[in-house]
Amino acid sequence: GQQLNQSPQSMFIQEGEDVSMNCTSSSIFNTWLWYKQDPGEGPVLLIALYKAGELTSNGRLTAQFGITRKDSFLNISASIPSDVGIYFCAGQLGNNNDMRFGAGTRLTVKP
Amino acid sequence: DAGVTQSPTHLIKTRGQHVTLRCSPISGHKSVSWYQQVLGQGPQFIFQYYEKEERGRGNFPDRFSARQFPNYSSELNVNALLLGDSALYLCASSMGTNPGYTFGSGTRLTVV
Numbered sequence: 001g002q003q004l005n006q007s008p009q010s011m012f013i014q015e016g017e018d019v020s021m022n023c024t025s026s027s028i029f030n031t032w033l034w035y036k037q038d039p040g041e042g043p044v045l046l047i048a049l050y051k052a053g054e055l056t057s058n059g060r061l062t063a064q065f066g067i068t069r070k071d072s073f074l075n076i077s078a079s080i081p082s083d084v085g086i087y088f089c090a091g092q093l094g095n096n097n098d099m100r101f102g103a104g105t106r107l108t109v110k111p
Numbered sequence: 112d113a114g115v116t117q118s119p120t121h122l123i124k125t126r127g128q129h130v131t132l133r134c135s136p137i138s139g140h141k142s143v144s145w146y147q148q149v150l151g152q153g154p155q156f157i158f159q160y161y162e163k164e165e166r167g168r169g170n171f172p173d174r175f176s177a178r179q180f181p182n183y184s185s186e187l188n189v190n191a192l193l194l195g196d197s198a199l200y201l202c203a204s205s206m207g208t209n210p211g212y213t214f215g216s217g218t219r220l221t222v223v
Contacts, residue, residue, distance in 0.1 A: 042201050103153050
């Protein structure tokens with residue numbers, strides 16, 4: 001089963017609103033990653049975080065690696081319709097370790 | 112450059128049958144990982160291969176096996192298929208040292 005707790009499970013927002021989702025774990029990870037998955041496609045990497053406390057931006061997306069190394073959040077500012085999709089967090093212990101994924105946050109943006 | 116390519120894109124099999132899924136990594140990538148994604152859940156790790164050797168195995172039964180070829184492409188084999196094996200099977204490749212893999216579009220397996 002999943003080792004990461006991702007919340008919320010789903011979000012319905014109006015275009016232009018900001019979005020925040022987070023991921024917590026009982027285990028420490030050395031790398032946190034955020035992916036977006038569109039229907040019929042594989043997950044696409046949005047942001048990778050490599051250091052506790054790190055705050056990284058990619059356009060309208062901002063993600064942070066929690067100080068305890070057990071959590072991370074993703075913010076999306078000024079949402080647009082193409083932000084619709086499922087967002088997954090993933091944690092990785094080391095370069096040679098597999099990624100553990102959360103169950104995803106389904107984002108719906110109403111025009 | 113081509114991304115991670117997987118074949119076939121869709122597959123329907125009967126319970127008890129065997130299936131082989133294929134993956135070609137991005138050129139220059141030596142690591143391939145396989146994930147199973149059941150509807151409504153995140154991907155779950157099955158195998159990782161690097162330089163043709165198994166580097167990691169997830170919590171899946173022995174019916175699941177994989178191998179990596181000298182050109183770094185990979186096959187995932189599943190024997191004695193069960194209805195619960197129905198899922199999207201994802202392949203991801205990387206250089207081997209960087210975390211954060213690049214995924215293919217997956218193979219949608221339906222077991223009936």
